[in-house]
Amino acid sequence: xxxxxxxxxxxxxxxxxxxxxxxAGFIAYWIVRKVSALVQWRVGxxxxxxxxxxxxxxxxxxxxxxxxxxxxxxxxxxxxxxxxLLLSTMLWLITLRQVAFxxxxxxxxxxMVLPSLALILGASASASPHSAVGTSREMKMVMGYxxxxxxxxxxxxxxxxxxxxxxxxxxxxxxxxxxGFIAFVVSLLCVQAKLxxxxxxxxxxxxxxxxxxxxxxxxxLLAVWKLMQTIMIVALPLFLVMVFMGGFGISGWPxxxxxxxxxxxxxxxxxxxNTNPRLRIDQAMxxxxxxxGLIMVIAIALAIVGNSTGLIWL
Amino acid sequence: xxxxxxxxxxxPWVFHVNAGACNNCDIEVVDLLTPKFDVERLGIKLVxxxxxxxxLLITGVGTAQTAKRVxxxxxxxxxxxxxxxxxxxxxxxGIFHSGYHVVGPIDKIIKEIDPNAIIAYVPGCPPKPxxxxxxxxxxxxxx
Numbered sequence: 001x002x003x004x005x006x007x008x009x010x011x012x013x014x015x016x017x018x019x020x021x022x023x024a025g026f027i028a029y030w031i032v033r034k035v036s037a038l039v040q041w042r043v044g045x046x047x048x049x050x051x052x053x054x055x056x057x058x059x060x061x062x063x064x065x066x067x068x069x070x071x072x073x074x075x076x077x078x079x080x081x082x083x084x085l086l087l088s089t090m091l092w093l094i095t096l097r098q099v100a101f102x103x104x105x106x107x108x109x110x111x112m113v114l115p116s117l118a119l120i121l122g123a124s125a126s127a128s129p130h131s132a133v134g135t136s137r138e139m140k141m142v143m144g145y146x147x148x149x150x151x152x153x154x155x156x157x158x159x160x161x162x163x164x165x166x167x168x169x170x171x172x173x174x175x176x177x178x179x180g181f182i183a184f185v186v187s188l189l190c191v192q193a194k195l196x197x198x199x200x201x202x203x204x205x206x207x208x209x210x211x212x213x214x215x216x217x218x219x220x221l222l223a224v225w226k227l228m229q230t231i232m233i234v235a236l237p238l239f240l241v242m243v244f245m246g247g248f249g250i251s252g253w254p255x256x257x258x259x260x261x262x263x264x265x266x267x268x269x270x271x272x273x274n275t276n277p278r279l280r281i282d283q284a285m286x287x288x289x290x291x292x293g294l295i296m297v298i299a300i301a302l303a304i305v306g307n308s309t310g311l312i313w314l
Numbered sequence: 315x316x317x318x319x320x321x322x323x324x325x326p327w328v329f330h331v332n333a334g335a336c337n338n339c340d341i342e343v344v345d346l347l348t349p350k351f352d353v354e355r356l357g358i359k360l361v362x363x364x365x366x367x368x369x370l371l372i373t374g375v376g377t378a379q380t381a382k383r384v385x386x387x388x389x390x391x392x393x394x395x396x397x398x399x400x401x402x403x404x405x406x407x408g409i410f411h412s413g414y415h416v417v418g419p420i421d422k423i424i425k426e427i428d429p430n431a432i433i434a435y436v437p438g439c440p441p442k443p444x445x446x447x448x449x450x451x452x453x454x455x456x457x
Contacts, residue, residue: 033354042352049357052324056368059318061392063365206362218365218392 016092018085025230026050032233032270039274050230057223065216067127076125077217077224080118084228087111088235091166095248100167105153108166108239112194115228116142119203119213126216134212137281138203141193144288145200149190151296152183156243158303170247177313179302184244186292186299188265191236192272193284195229199276200284237265322368322394323454325357329367329391333384333420335374339401342440343371351443358450364390369450375403375410376418384420385427396432396453397424400446405435432456 011017029050037044064070087108093099120138123131157163159174174180193200204212214225241247241261248258279287306314330343346353347360361367364387376384388397397420402408404420417423421433434453436445 037352037354041349043355044352045354045357049325052321052357055317056321056325059321060368060394063390063392210362211366214366215363216365222366 011093012085012089016096017089021085021088021092021231021234022227025232025234028233028266029230031266032273035267035270036274050226054223054226054230057226058220060219062219062221063216065127068216069125069127072121072125073216074221076118076122077221077228079121080115081224081228081231083111083114083118084231084235087114088231088238091235091238091242094167094170095242096250098167100165103164104166105157105164105169105243109150109153112236112239113142113146115232116194118228119225122217123213128216130209130215131213134203134209134215138213140281140285141200141203144285145190145193148186148288148292148296151293151300152187152190153243155179155183155296155299155303158300158307161307166242170242173244173246175244177303177306179299179306179314180244182295182299182302184240186296187240187244188268189272189292190288191240192269193288194236195232195269197269197273199272199279201278202281202284205278233266237262237269240265318394319457322457325359326368326396326450326454327359327361327366328369328371328450329361329364329387331364331370331372331384331387333372333374333380333404333418333423334377334415335401335403339373339404339440342443343373343400343446345443346446351447353447356447365392367391367395369396369398369453371398371400371446372404372420373400374418374420375407375413375416376420376423377415378417379415381417381423384423388424388427388431394457396434396450396457397421398434398436398446398449398453400436400449401441402437402439405437408439 013019027047030045030047033049034044064073090104090108090111094104116138120135120142123135123138156169156174159177159180160169160172163169175184196204203209204214209215214222217225238248241258245261249255302314306312330340332340345351346358364370368391370388370391372384374380399405399420403410404418407413407416407419410416421435424431424433432453434449434456436449438445441449
């Protein structure tokens, strides 16, 4: 009993939970900043820069606005952080130990919404007009990208023969079919929006809203948000790899191949980030609902036709 | 060395305050981010909110209108933080010395609310970007 408890604690806190995922996330964030710098002909930050940033924020003073709802203001970052930590631990457990249950893909969808909901809660509790505008934008973004993302996962479920279990789904590689490839591209854009990267960093836009949703956060609370984003940049591309590209191996070539898939998705995200200007909120909504939604309906139709006629490549 | 100060020196985030400047220094501040100087390699980042900042880059003489706002921004910056006066105007009000609207210089405005504030001075009209980097380094080493 006690042994099992300690084992679970080790899984969540050290490997492959908090410590391991955070270190991987720091490296991923450094790659994002370094490649962005190289694209702009700059030198870029040193390898440990994301780590320095978080350590510094932990050591600083916490300011809480007078009019803020204190409990929610402090609680929201913790809730969002716990959500993504659970998500990443779940994905690693499925990869390393095949611990899976029917319907875990639905749990993953819910856990992926949690950070955005926490951001909305925390920002609206901070009683600042800038973060109120940021909150309303974040809400619209959540409504915008959830629809195409869920439609894309429906394509995946159809292609893998109605499985609701990520371990089973990752035995297939839907990205190798036409409908699966369309679903992959659309969900890559949704992940871009979930990570809050350009062109979908509308809620956090530094130039108009002075970092919008995060404007009132300082010190350790801001560090928790940064850690949350650090874990998200590991967990969300990992989810895409497992769902669309046939997952991670544990040892040997499958492991190298798995890391290659993750890096491929990361590089795609960085390139989209560096070659696009920020969209307006109405443009982003129209993009996700009209264009991505329409394309996804076509992809679902293709997937159903392909399944019923036995043409796997459709 | 204290780990807080050590990590602060590794990643000073900077917030830019215009206290009635002519925009000349502000343009030079933006030069710091260009490929030629690229301060991100030193961990310096321009942030949008004073609550995220570790250093305030203040330009301008400190007019009657902006003095209160500068003090408010300084209060909103989490401590420990440093103040860097960019340009001759911010250091000692320069040619606007006896202007009717001038309540500066900046160090006087800041010291009204915090006598122990760490303030660095970077004179010049405008100062060179190298001088600004040197000013930030000197201010941080005084922490």
